[in-house]
Amino acid sequence: MKNALLFLALGCFYTLNAQTSDNKIVEVTKKRNLAEYEIVVFPNPSSGAISLNVPKGSTCKVVSTKGTYIGTWDVEQNEFFLDGLSVGTYIVEVELDGQKVTRRFLVI
Numbered sequence: 001m002k003n004a005l006l007f008l009a010l011g012c013f014y015t016l017n018a019q020t021s022d023n024k025i026v027e028v029t030k031k032r033n034l035a036e037y038e039i040v041v042f043p044n045p046s047s048g049a050i051s052l053n054v055p056k057g058s059t060c061k062v063v064s065t066k067g068t069y070i071g072t073w074d075v076e077q078n079e080f081f082l083d084g085l086s087v088g089t090y091i092v093e094v095e096l097d098g099q100k101v102t103r104r105f106l107v108i
Helices: 002-016 024-036
Strands: 040-042 050-053 059-064 069-074 079-082 088-096 099-107
Touching (some): 040 099
Antiparallel strands (some): 040 050
C-alpha cells in the first residue's frame, strides 16, 4: 500500500512538471527553431541601406558598437530594411519566443 502511494505521488509530480514553458526541452526547441532560421544581414558591408532576413513575428533591436541605441522594430514580414545609417559597425539582436540571436554588420 505504501509503495502504491509513493508511485502515485511520484507520478503526479512528474506529470505536473512535464513540458511547461519553463521546461528545458521547450526552451531548447525554441532556441533551435531560431538558430535553424537563416538570419542574414545584406549587403554586408553596406553603403547605408541594410536588409535583414529574419523570422516573421520577431523583434529586432539595433545598436551601434559604441552603444548608441538605433531602434527596435517588430517584424511583420520575413524581412525589414534600415536606411540612412551613418558609417560604423552595428549589432542587430533578433528575439523570437524569448530566444535571442545577434548579428554584426558594417556601414561604409
